[in-house]
Amino acid sequence: MLVTEILTILRNIPMKHVLAMILGFLLLVCISILGSKDFTEEDKISELRKPLKLSSLSEDYQIEIPYIEKEVVIKRNDSLFTILDNLGVSKENIIKLINSKKSDLLSKIEVGDKIKAYVNEYGELEKLIYVDNIKSGIRAERVDSSYVISRYESKIEKVKVFKHVVIKDSMYMSGLRENVPDSVLMDLAYINGWDIDFTHDIRPGDTFSIVYEEVIIDGEKVIDGDILISEFNNRNKKFIAVRYDLDEQNSEYFNLEGENVKKAFLRSPVKLSYISSKYNLKRRHPVLHTIRAHRGVDYAANKGSPIRATGDGTVLFAEYNAGCGNEIKIKHSEDYVTRYCHLDRFSARTKVGRKIKQGQTIGYVGSTGLATGPHLHYEFHVNGKHTDPLKVKFPNASPIRSSELMAYKEKSSDLINELQKYQYLIDQREFYGG
Numbered sequence: 001m002l003v004t005e006i007l008t009i010l011r012n013i014p015m016k017h018v019l020a021m022i023l024g025f026l027l028l029v030c031i032s033i034l035g036s037k038d039f040t041e042e043d044k045i046s047e048l049r050k051p052l053k054l055s056s057l058s059e060d061y062q063i064e065i066p067y068i069e070k071e072v073v074i075k076r077n078d079s080l081f082t083i084l085d086n087l088g089v090s091k092e093n094i095i096k097l098i099n100s101k102k103s104d105l106l107s108k109i110e111v112g113d114k115i116k117a118y119v120n121e122y123g124e125l126e127k128l129i130y131v132d133n134i135k136s137g138i139r140a141e142r143v144d145s146s147y148v149i150s151r152y153e154s155k156i157e158k159v160k161v162f163k164h165v166v167i168k169d170s171m172y173m174s175g176l177r178e179n180v181p182d183s184v185l186m187d188l189a190y191i192n193g194w195d196i197d198f199t200h201d202i203r204p205g206d207t208f209s210i211v212y213e214e215v216i217i218d219g220e221k222v223i224d225g226d227i228l229i230s231e232f233n234n235r236n237k238k239f240i241a242v243r244y245d246l247d248e249q250n251s252e253y254f255n256l257e258g259e260n261v262k263k264a265f266l267r268s269p270v271k272l273s274y275i276s277s278k279y280n281l282k283r284r285h286p287v288l289h290t291i292r293a294h295r296g297v298d299y300a301a302n303k304g305s306p307i308r309a310t311g312d313g314t315v316l317f318a319e320y321n322a323g324c325g326n327e328i329k330i331k332h333s334e335d336y337v338t339r340y341c342h343l344d345r346f347s348a349r350t351k352v353g354r355k356i357k358q359g360q361t362i363g364y365v366g367s368t369g370l371a372t373g374p375h376l377h378y379e380f381h382v383n384g385k386h387t388d389p390l391k392v393k394f395p396n397a398s399p400i401r402s403s404e405l406m407a408y409k410e411k412s413s414d415l416i417n418e419l420q421k422y423q424y425l426i427d428q429r430e431f432y433g434g
C-alpha cells in the first residue's frame with residue numbers, strides 16, 4: 001500500500017522538479033566528498049617539512065596586514081631615521097633599510113622633498129618612495145629581508161583637452177558646468193582680462209573654446225596645465241590668445257598678429273569696486289560744491305580694499321598731500337604717470353624710488369583728504385597731460401620678438417587648426433546626436 005502511494009506521489013511531481021532534486025542531491029554528495037578529502041601521505045610530509053615561521057603562518061591563514069600609505073614633507077633638521085620613526089617604522093626595519101645596498105642614494109634628503117612610506121601596524125616598511133622632483137625619485141622595495149633601492153624616472157605625458165562653452169550666466173559658472181577645471185578658468189580670465197571685463201562685459205550667448213593640457217605622471221592625472229590657445233567670443237568680438245614659450249621658464253600669450261595680450265596697464269586699480277565718478281571736465285565738486293574738472297576716475301570700494309599699481313614703474317611720490325590725502329604717483333615707461341588719492345594707508349613696500357610691478361598692492365582704499373566716503377581717485381597722465389583712464393588706448397606689453405615671429409606664426413596656425421578640428425568634431429557629434 002505504502003509503496004504504491006509513494007509511487008503515485010512521485011508520478012504527480014513534474015519532471016523538472018525531479019531533475020532539480022537529483023541535481024541537488026549530486027551536489028551535496030560532491031561537497032561532502034571534497035570536504036572530507038584526506039591529505040595524501042605526500043601532502044602531509046611536505047607540510048611537515050615547511051619551516052614554521054610567522055611569515056609562512058600568515059601565508060597559510062591569509063592574514064593580511066594592511067600597509068598604509070603615509071606621506072611627509074621633509075622639514076629642517078629631519079633625518080631619514082627620525083622621519084621613518086615618526087611614521088611608525090620599527091627601528092629594526094629602519095636599520096635593515098639603512099644596511100641595504102645603495103642606501104647611500106637616500107643619504108642626502110632635502111628640505112621640501114617628499115617621502116611616501118607604506119607601513120603596517122607592526123612597523124614593517126613595505127615600500128618607500130623619495131620624490132625629489134616631479135620627474136624622478138628613489139624607490140626602496142622590500143625583497144625578503146632587505147631592500148632593493150634604485151632611482152626611477154616617472155613617465156610624464158601631456159594630454160590636450162578641448163572644451164567649448166556657451167555662456168549662460170557668468171564665464172566661471174558656465175565653465176564649471178562643462179567641467180572646465182577651476183584653475184583653467186582662472187587662467188582664461190587672466191589671459192583675456194586685458195580685453196574683456198568679466199564682471200561687466202559678459203553676455204549670455206558669449207562663447208569660448210580652449211585647448212589646455214593635462215599633466216599625467218605615471219598614468220595619474222597630476223595637474224591641469226596651461227591653456228595653449230583660447231578663443232573668446234564676447235559680444236560678437238573675437239579674441240584669440242596663443243601661448244608661446246619665450247625661453248625655458250617664461251611663456252606669454254599673444255594674439256594672431258604677435259601682439260602681447262597683456263597691456264602695459266590694467267584697466268582698473270581696484271578689483272572689487274564700481275565707478276562712482278567718471279572723468280569730467282565740468283563736474284560740481286561733491287565737497288566744495290563748485291564746478292571743478294574731475295580729471296580722474298573714482299572707484300568706490302570698501303575701506304581697506306587693496307589698490308594695485310596698474311603698470312610696472314617706479315614710485316615718484318608717496319605721502320600726504322592736501323586734498324588728495326595720502327597720495328601715490330608712479331612713473332611708468334615712456335611718458336606715463338599714474339596717480340592715486342585718498343588712500344587709507346600705503347603698503348610697506350611703497351617707498352619713493354622703489355620699483356613696482358603691475359598688479360602689486362601699493363596701498364589701501366580710504367577717505368583721506370577731501371573725500372565724502374572711501375574711494376580711490378585715479379588719474380592717468382600722458383606726457384604730463386591728464387587723460388581719461390577709461391578711454392585711453394593702453395600700449396601693449398612687449399610683442400613677440402621679430403626674430404621669432406615666423407616660428408610663432410607657424411605655431412599659432414597649428415593651434416588654430418587644432419581648435420577648428422575639435423570644433424568640427426563637436427559640431428558633427430551634435431548634428432548626429434552622438
Ligand SMILES: [Zn+2]
Nearest residue numbers: 296297298377
Ligand atoms: Zn575723484
